Every structure is written in C-alpha cells, then in structure tokens.
Amino acid sequence: MSTTSTEQSSGAAAAQGASRGRRRAVDDIFGERHVYEPHRVGLPPLGRYARMVWRRRAFALELSRTNMRAQHLNTVFGQLWLLLNPVLLGMVYFLLVDLLRQHSRGFAFFAHLLAGLFLYQIVQTSATDGARSVVKGGRLILNTAFPRTLLPIASVITAFKRFLPTLLVYAPIHLIAGLPVDWQLVYLIPVVALMVIFASGLAMLLSAAQVYFRDLSSFLPYVLRIWLYVSPVLYYYDEVPSKYKPILDVNPLTPILASWSDVLDKGHAPRPGFLLLGVAWAAVAFAAGFLFFVSREREFAVRI
C-alpha cells in the first residue's frame, strides 16, 4: 500500500522511538481512532455523525449561554426587553388590525396575536441568529474538528430559551381573555416541538447558505416579515377568504401556527390535518437542512 520510501523512513523513526523508550502501552492509546477519507457522495456516515453531535452537546449549550450573556440576556433588564419587544409589537399589530377592522376585535384576539408572535419568534430567532452562526464561528472552524451542526443548533437552543419566559407573560393574558383552560393544553408541547424541529432545519439551511452568500442575512429580516404576514398570526386561519387560502396553505408554518391557535383559542386538539401537515413540513425542513449542511460542512474550513 505505502511506498518503499515511506516504509523505510517510518521504520527508522520507529526504531528511534523505541530506542528512546517513548512508546506507550498500545491499549491506552487506541481509545480514539479517527479515519479521514474523501467523501465523494458528500455525506459522512450519519449514525456516527449523530453520535458525535450528541457527545459534544455541552458545547452547543455553552455556546448558546455565552451568546446570550454577550447580548446581556442573562440580566433582568435584558430579559425584560426580550419580553417587552414582542408585547409592544403585539400592541402595535393589535391597534392596526383593530383599526382596519373597525373595533371588531376583542381581548381574546390580542391573546391570539401575542401567542402567535411568541411562537413565531422561535423561527425568527433561529433564522437570524442561525444564519450568522457558521460564519461567526471562523477561527473555531479553521482550527478545531467538530461537527459544525452544533453552531446552528446553538442558535435554536437560544431561540428556545428565549421562548420559555414568554409563556409566563402569555399565561395571565390567556386567563384574562377568558380563553379555555383544560387538559387539551398538553397539545401545546408537540406543537412547540414541531416548531423547534422546523426551526432547526431552517437554521442549518441558512447557516450553510450564508457561507456561500454573505448578504443572505441582510435579506432575511424582510423575508421573515413577509412570512409573518402570510402566517395565521395577525388573523385567524378560519377567517381567511377562500381566494387567499392557497397562499396560506403553501406556507410551511401555517399548520403549526394554526394548531397552536386551535389549542389556545378554541381549547380543542389541533385538527389532525394540521398536525399531520405540520409533522411533514417539520420533517422535510429538518431533513433538507441537515443533509444540505452536512454535505457542505467539510468545505466550510476553506471558505471562511
């Protein structure tokens, strides 16, 4: 396999290494074995990759924590600002919609609006934060070998950690609005899970794309704004006139946000159609984002 010259040279090196008594016991060195080969198809063995990601999960958690600290999100005022921002936004939208609708909207609609915005923020934060995550990882990527998916995943962790306290803000509003409270609320858990899975796929997709197109993250706020407008947040899904329904139905976030509203506003389980579509979209987004990312990540080191 190897050429004669290398055999000679390594033989000489081995002799010298042994003569200096440097060789350690074989067993304790073989704990880790890495093989690096070209991947013509572009994908590493996915099972091994997933295990590697899992083993380094502490890194993603720490990165998210560090980034939040850097944005002062660990302080009381930082947290307050995070909560205040969507609440204020919710008020603005409420006034706007209320005005357009000539006072037909009650407080229950405000609750719907706020809940939708809070859930939408998971996607929004994952997308904006995630898109920059790989490019920001510069030196770490150049000098350390680790599964790069941890970088966008850290953004999703941040998004999720920012989402949790908003539930506390929402809870009293839900009660004041007199919206139903019963066991059906457990359906919120799978709905949030779907949103997180969808957001992970999106974050991976965008962060990899950002390596190739550095201006992506400057388009993103506009895209996210429009995406919000075509999602059932500023209105209820059922009140959308049928001629606009097709727009809503091709939006991957519609089933998840409509399920969210089914549970919170109506107090019943999400319509099975929405749930199924939501699962499908989340799975597609995750698979597409993950496969695109992983097939590209080996190139990041030379592109950054």
Next chain:
Amino acid sequence: MRSASEASAVETAAEPAIRVEHVSVTYRTSIEKNPTLKTTLMRLGRGERLVSEIKALRDVSFEVPHGTVLGIVGANGAGKSTLMRTIAGILPPTEGRVEVHGRVSTLLALGVGFNRNLSGRENVILGGLAAGLDRDHLEEKYDEIVEFAELEEFMDLPMRAYSSGMYGRLAFSVAVHMDPDILLIDEALSVGDARFRRKSFAKMRELCEQARTILIVSHALGSIRELCDQAVWMHKGTMKLWDAPDAVIDAYTEFLGVREAVIDKEDV
C-alpha cells in the same frame, strides 16, 4: 483498502499514531473575498465561474509512530499548514486516507478557536468543549492554563483587548494543557516575549520527553533541531526528504541558500 490496513494491523503489533496514505488536498476557492448572492446572480447572468484550484498537497504518504516528535519544515506555501489541518480532521483529503490514533490537540498558526468578542475564559471553555473535552476535566485544567499563560487579570476581558503576544500565550497554553495524545503545533513556538518563549520552549521539551506524538511546524530551525527526533521537508505539496533533523535542516538551508546562523539567531 480497509481489509488491507486491517491485515497490516495484525502484522505489526503497534499501529502508528498517524498514517497518511496517498493524500492529496486541493483547495477550490472562489476568488471573490466576500461571496454574495448579488454578485453570484450577476455572475451567473454573465455565465462566469470564479473558482481557482490550488493543489496544496500531492500524493503524500507517511507514518508517524507513537512517541515521535516530528519537525516539519518548508518554504511558505509548501503545504505544511494544510497537512496539519488534514491530520486534525479539519480539512478532508481530496484523495487518499488519513488514520489517526489518539486524541488530537491542535495549535495552528491562527490561534485556537478564538472569538475576539468573547472573554478569554469563555474562549477557553468553548474551545475545550468543541475539541471534545468534558466539562469537569476542563474546569480542572482551567486554572493551570491561566497560570501558565500568566493572564490571570485578563481572563474576563474580551480577547480583542489582548495584545498579539498575550493572544499567542493563551493559545499555546490551551493547546499544551489539553493532554492530547497527539499534539499538532503550527508556528506557535515563538509567541510572547523572550521570557515566555523560554518558558514555552521548556514546556515543549517536557512534552517531548513524555511519550507523546508531536508534530511541529516551524521556521525556527534551531527549535526543530533541538526538539525533534525526525524531520520532514515539504516542498510544493510533496515530501522532499524525511530524515534526522540535522540532515533535513542542512539540506533545506542549503536549498534556501541562507546561512543557518542567520536563522538561528532569531530562534528561541
């Protein structure tokens, strides 16, 4: 291929720490500095493709037995850093195969994975976790790292407030304290002031005395001569010579046409 290497594993009792088989690495980079969607669309409109290929390594094969301290010398652009990155698993080989036994710690020319906006402490922790160290082990090592770098009062400052010497000191300290089986060092021996250089050289010697596999890339030929027991001369992506350090350095300096005394003065 796999079965062949397994068969040879049975033959030779000890596997080498690093086995590089017919490795080639080709960089394909777009020429623009900051690729954007806008310029790409405009380029597509004109039907151009801006990609250049650089063959940084060409069919390189060698084995490094456990416990070898290998020095790598060569002119700028010879492919030394590329070789180190390939062994570290950062750059996939374009062709060939690299097999590494043991945990690798890298100290590459650009510093460890430092983010200048985060504090030194955060960088050390994040870098360690990314490299696969577990938390407890890292906490344990943290004080040692800081003490060796002598940066106690700077650890909570963002790293953009560090001088380049301080930066290099922290990088060096992190890499040598990670207890690697295999240590890859790329041009990081001559960081810091004269006192720290002496200290890091002493540390290197200590590590070399232990049963570690170490690869050192350096233009400080004196250090290579003193620390290493084997040396390679890389030339334009190929291995030109593998021999004892003295022989390699003599051949290399002769090739460069410089008197070694001139270089040695700048060494550690």
